[in-house]
Amino acid sequence: MIVFPAIDLKNGQVVRLAEGDMDRATVYGDDPTAQALLFADAGAEHLHVVDLDGAFAGESRNREAVERIVEAFPGHVQLGGGIRKPSDVEGWFALGVSRLVIGSAALKDPQFVKDMAKEWENGIVVAVDARDGMVATEGWAEVSDVPVHDMARRFEDAGVASLLFTDIGRDGLLKGCNIDATLDLARRTSLPVIASGGVKGLDDIHVLSLHAHEGIEGVITGRALYDGRLDLGAALAMARRGEGRG
Template sequence: MIIYPAIDLKDGKCVRLEQGDMSRATIFNTSPVKQAREFERSGAEWIHIVDLNGAFAGRSVNTDAVTAIVDAVNIPVQVGGGIRDESMIEFWLNHGVSRVILGTVTVKNPSLVKRACSRWSNRIVLGIDAIDGRVAVEGWAEVSNITLEELAEDFEAAGAAAIVYTDISRDGLLKGPNIESTMKLAKRVATPIIASGGISGIEDIRRICASPPISGVIVGRALYDRKITLEAALKVASQEADGAQLA
């Protein structure tokens, strides 16, 4: 189980939104680089970055901030938000990003995503954001008629490195993750599933770690609101992994 501390970027600052609403943004750090270094010092194995401005604009916006983070840390970084064409995917992969997350284009341009998975094996992650089981796109501003499971199954053979599944109704609200839906998805497809949205404390981490089909979890607001420490989350994940090996 991998714990992914999250950095969401808006106007070059580290923020958290509530349910993807840009008007409900709380600034937690004006220096994303300092935040990334803090995560690294705390033992993070990965950092998860979302360019929020980019998600709404349909193109990468916080390029300088992302590049600065990548240059500042020695752990892998995955980036999503507004990445809609192969040239931008290539740009990020050539500038130190380990994995690129594709969201809106999984619905709007699935052939591009499948080509990307074929061209950059194990470096493409699918970002599937859903509310009431329906996939949302364009920074969650549009809800499609495609179900979460349908979209995941459509890309089953593409060879994506993972799927980040976010339950929009819980994101940024500290209400607890939708473990039931996440486990259902993880059992439905072979692609590794990373849970996102709603982590409120260490018990949520324990519950997810005890759900074997789920391969990782993204933690954001709970870290910034100090409901949980990254060190504690990593310790739980390590203990669960050790316990699974002994079993």
């Protein structure tokens, strides 16, 4: 199971939001590249980067910061936020991003996502962000009437790499990952699922890793790392051990 340390970008700074609220941002640093290298030094081979401003604007707003991260980080960078058109996708892959996470466009223009998944094999991740079981878009500012499972099924045969499931009500609050909902989604779809939102410690990593064989591909963690509640090296080791017992 992959552990993705997260770098969320707002005005070029490293931040974490509470429940996706841009007005509830905690700043953890003003050098995203240095943060990426710290994660690499701890053993991370994968990184999850989000352009928060881009998610709301519908286009990249922290491009320079992302470029520097991709250039410096020795592993794989997964990027989300404001990816709405083919030129966005082509541009980021040309820059060296490994996978792109698409959320709002997946709901509003599913054919675009299917076309991109077909063109860029194993490169597109569909974000299924949930608030009370319904899909949220536009940087989580809007909640649709589409249930999470229905959204996931739309892309089962589309060639997407995986689903990224976030329980918005837990994101950035250290309440613990919504493991039951994550597993339910993984069991209802043939696509691998990445868990996100609320990770508070090694217990979350351990339990999720035990279910890797059921389709849990990875877990994203942010605030727990920044607050010192979770040691990245220990999390990476736990993920490897737990998967081995699954």
